[in-house]
Amino acid sequence: xxxxxxxxxxxxxxxxxxxxxxxxxxxxxxxxxxxxxxxxxxxxxxxxxxxxxxxxxxxxxxxxxxxxxxxxxxxxxxxxxxxxxxxxxxxxxxxxxxxxxxxxxxxxxxxxxxxxxxxxxxxxxxxxxxxxxxxxxxxxxxxxxxxxxxxxxxxxxxxxxxxxxxxxxxxxxxxxx
Amino acid sequence: xxxxxxxxxxxxxxxxxxxxxxxxxxxxxxxxxxxxxxxxxxxxxxxxxxxxxxxxxxxxxxxxxxxxxxxxxxxxxxx
Numbered sequence: 001x002x003x004x005x006x007x008x009x010x011x012x013x014x015x016x017x018x019x020x021x022x023x024x025x026x027x028x029x030x031x032x033x034x035x036x037x038x039x040x041x042x043x044x045x046x047x048x049x050x051x052x053x054x055x056x057x058x059x060x061x062x063x064x065x066x067x068x069x070x071x072x073x074x075x076x077x078x079x080x081x082x083x084x085x086x087x088x089x090x091x092x093x094x095x096x097x098x099x100x101x102x103x104x105x106x107x108x109x110x111x112x113x114x115x116x117x118x119x120x121x122x123x124x125x126x127x128x129x130x131x132x133x134x135x136x137x138x139x140x141x142x143x144x145x146x147x148x149x150x151x152x153x154x155x156x157x158x159x160x161x162x163x164x165x166x167x168x169x170x171x172x173x174x175x176x177x
Numbered sequence: 178x179x180x181x182x183x184x185x186x187x188x189x190x191x192x193x194x195x196x197x198x199x200x201x202x203x204x205x206x207x208x209x210x211x212x213x214x215x216x217x218x219x220x221x222x223x224x225x226x227x228x229x230x231x232x233x234x235x236x237x238x239x240x241x242x243x244x245x246x247x248x249x250x251x252x253x254x255x256x
Contacts, residue, residue, distance in 0.1 A: 005190050015183040015200055015208065021191040045215045054207065064222070071226035075218070078211075149215035152183060152208065162190065 001030065006161040013038060013153030018145040019162045022105075026164030029102040031144060033117075033160045034095040037151030039087035042125045045149040047079030048100060050111070050141045054078050062131040067124045079147075080135065083127045084117025087151065094120040095158065105141040110134060183208075229253065 007017045022029070037044040043066075061074040064083060084098035098117025105111065111134070118128040146160055182199040189195075200208070236250035246254075 005188050005193065007186055007188055007195075009186070014186045014197070016185040018185065018187040019190050020187055021189045023191055045219065047211065066223075066226070069223075069226045069230060071222055071229065073222055073225075078214075147208070147211070149211050152212075 001163045004162045004164050009154045009158040013155050016147040017160045020143045022142050027167040028165035029105045030163040031100040035085035035158045036095045036155045037148035038153045039151035041087040042090040043127050044085035044087045046085045047147050049079045049145045057136040060131050060133040064129045067126045080133045083129050086119040091122040110136045
């Protein structure tokens with residue numbers, strides 16, 4: 001697994017983070033995020049989009065816990081969503097953490113991804129989710145954008161790192177380097 | 178009061194070049210629509226979770242009391 005790029009949000013925040021011109025030299029991609037938004041709430045929902053596609057071309061099945069209840073849902077959306085970022089009333093200096101795994105990102109078929117995450121909060125309300133996602137796009141993924149849904153900004157020190165996974169030398173085994 | 182235009186950060190993974198770009202009006206409008214949709218989705222999800230929890234509580238009470246369950250209540254107990 002090789003780190004391709006990391007973004008750390010600076011003072012003043014940013015409304016979204018985009019990895020563009022993703023190299024086509026890997027087998028799979030992984031995005032690891034540590035995010036906090038300016039939403040006046042403890043939880044922030046976020047959206048990943050591939051290749052700038054904002055159409056209703058994404059769907060998911062999810063198991064979600066809120067700290068006091070749990071539910072499952074499966075809907076069509078205009079992005080891959082997650083409830084794994086903190087809003088700005090969660091415990092100070094905490095960030096939500098999630099990983100998004102994108103196998104076969106160069107495929108000419110629809111893409112399935114998986115994701116798990118949790119937002120940290122020293123209180124009952126702390127959401128976790130595991131999700132299986134699908135994007136109906138058939139183009140290779142060359143850009144990924146992550147945006148807060150409720151809030152308008154990712155706050156300072158939020159980070160996102162894009163990793164590439166290389167296939168093994170036999171062409172069939174995925175290995176880390 | 179300021180009217181600062183929000184910005185986004187874009188990093189080119191091939192060159193490493195980082196750019197901070199202002200959102201277009203279309204992007205700002207879309208972000209507002211995303212926030213509204215997120216509010217609706219979250220409300221619906223929490224409402225559904227609350228309704229399920231109430232059904233389970235009612236089903237449990239009726240079972241203990243030996244009372245008949247409704248179809249909805251029974252469905253919360255059968256996997």
